Structures are given as structure tokens and as C-alpha cells.
Amino acid sequence: MxxxxxxxxxxxxxxxxxxxxxxxxxxxxxxxxxxxxxxxxxxxxxxxxxxxxxxxxxxxxxxxxxxxxxxxxxxxxxxxxxxxxxxxxxxxxxxxxxxxxxxxxxxxxxxxxxxxxADLTEDDGLSTLQGLEDAVYFYEKEGNDKPLSRVIQNIEKAVDFLPKVWISDFAVDTVCKGAPIAVPGVVKFNPFKLGEWVLIYTLKGEIVAIGKAAIDSSSLKGIEKGIVIRTDSVIMRPGIYPEYHKTQ
Known part of the structure; x- marks a missing residue:
């Protein structure tokens, strides 16, 4: 589990x-x-x-x-x-x-x-509780973090089966604060449907948040504004990317 x-x-x-x-x-x-x-x-x-x-x-x-x-x-x-x-x-x-x-x-x-x-299998380095206990022991007693790094997986791997949207750098910090993603902030995407859970990524491949699609991805063609994804759970902390200030 x-x-x-x-x-x-x-x-x-x-x-x-x-x-x-x-x-x-x-x-x-x-x-x-x-x-x-x-x-x-x-x-x-x-x-x-x-x-x-x-x-x-x-x-x-x-x-x-x-x-x-x-x-x-x-x-x-x-x-x-x-x-x-x-x-x-x-x-x-x-x-x-x-x-x-x-x-x-x-x-x-x-x-x-x-x-x-989902996409996690027994061959992906998943550990038993005994293996986790041993990894923590080596880290705490010997300062060896290699066993622990093999046990702990990136969250991106766990949820990789969901559709994805990559957003521009200027949109990242606002999403980290819970803002929805509008059309101008979307750079590329996998196909998704209205109401589906979608992973929100930076252009560097870092997970920012998880949201629900407000439209079908097929509707993105030909529109210049409107909400695409409503942010639900934020993973990345604010402040990692520069704050965007809209110019008048």
C-alpha cells in the first residue's frame, strides 16, 4: 500500500x-x-x-x-x-x-x-515496512541516505497516469496561491475532458498542483481567454517562481 x-x-x-x-x-x-x-x-x-x-x-x-x-x-x-x-x-x-x-x-x-x-508496481523499488525501517536506521545512525532515497519515490511518478498541463513561468506562482489556470497560461497539454483531474506542471517538469478541468481540451483551439483548470490541491510552495505583476 x-x-x-x-x-x-x-x-x-x-x-x-x-x-x-x-x-x-x-x-x-x-x-x-x-x-x-x-x-x-x-x-x-x-x-x-x-x-x-x-x-x-x-x-x-x-x-x-x-x-x-x-x-x-x-x-x-x-x-x-x-x-x-x-x-x-x-x-x-x-x-x-x-x-x-x-x-x-x-x-x-x-x-x-x-x-x-496506477503506474506503481512491485518492480519500482517499493519497500516493505522492514525495508523502510532499515533505511531510516542507516540514515539516522550512519548518515547514509542512499537506502532512503531508493524507498521514497517522487509524487510525479505516483500520479503520472493522469492527464497533464504545462504552464508558463509567469503563471506558476499564482497557481501556487490557489488561482485557476486561464488560457494564456497554458503552454501545452495532454488531452483531457471536462471534470477530469489534471496534473499541472512547470515547463521544467516540476509538479505545481492538481486541478479539475473546467473545459474539454479540444475547446482550447480558437479561444484566447477563460478558465481551463480550477486548482484543487497545491503541491509546490509559493515563492519558488517569481511573482507575476500584470502591467497596465
Missing amino acids: PLSLNRANKAIALLLLGGKEYVALMHVHKDFDPEELKKQMLEFVGKINQLPPVRSNVKRQYRERTVYYLDILEIENKDVLFKVGVESGTYIRKLIHDMGEKTGLGAHMVELRRTKV
Whole structure:
């Protein structure tokens, strides 16, 4: 589970919007043909309607979710180990139950391990709590910050899956103070839609803030004024870039 420090706390919640990857162990209740089971499991890739389990923190009503991919890793007797990539808010335990229902075999989840959140994977130098404790020890006792620097990731990496807008230097300080971004301040951008969360960057690639799109990016062509992004959470401190004073 990703943890955040200091000003990155303002952005960490956006990881919940990113997709997830899990490795799950499913136990099938009846004997089955492996090839037929694989075929039926792959039918769950794509859009699905899922009813949250009884013990959940959301209202129990059917919700559309996306299963991006599903790979069977191993089958041993009645146990099936598989990797699955899903949209945020997808319940793997319920997915396995639904697979058992559809196949008529019955199934339940035995083990579950999350291997990816948004663009963060186990291969990105993520640490266990013991690894973090060791890194802090080396820093405090020996002044060695290399283990700690491997454990702590830049917040830009955690939220890199979101669309981005790069703003001019003159707009940075005002955004650091919570101002929205108007058309003249936008230098370049990735496509985004009205209401989407957008990352706001300097031209040097430094994250400034996170905001919500006030328009579709396709609307930027042909307009010279108006609000593009409404700033929500500011990451960069004011004063790093020069304050802009509009001349009369």
C-alpha cells in the first residue's frame, strides 16, 4: 500500500482513481476442464456489472467496471492462480464468486496480493515496512541516505497516469496561491475532458498542483481567454517562481 509524506499527502488520494493489478488464488469447488475454465474466465475481460459484497463501504447497487486483462498463471488440482488488471473499485473476491456462478462450478478466493496501483508496481523499488525501517536506521545512525532515497519515490511518478498541463513561468506562482489556470497560461497539454483531474506542471517538469478541468481540451483551439483548470490541491510552495505583476 503506497504511503505519502508531507505535501505529497495532497496527491496520494488520486491513486485511488488509477487501475489496480492483483495476483489471486481461486479455489474451484468442482472438477473442471482447464481449457474450458480458461475460456470462460477470459469472458470476464471487458465491461462487467458488479454488485459490491454485503460487507463493503459502498451502496449495494450494480456498478459497471472494466477488467483490462486476465492471465492464468498456474492451475494445480482445483486451485487457479491468475493475474488480473481492473478498474478502481472492482472487487476481486466478488469477481471470483461471479466466475464460479457463471461456470456452475462454484469458486471462492483463497489469497490475494496487489501488485500494481496506477503506474506503481512491485518492480519500482517499493519497500516493505522492514525495508523502510532499515533505511531510516542507516540514515539516522550512519548518515547514509542512499537506502532512503531508493524507498521514497517522487509524487510525479505516483500520479503520472493522469492527464497533464504545462504552464508558463509567469503563471506558476499564482497557481501556487490557489488561482485557476486561464488560457494564456497554458503552454501545452495532454488531452483531457471536462471534470477530469489534471496534473499541472512547470515547463521544467516540476509538479505545481492538481486541478479539475473546467473545459474539454479540444475547446482550447480558437479561444484566447477563460478558465481551463480550477486548482484543487497545491503541491509546490509559493515563492519558488517569481511573482507575476500584470502591467497596465
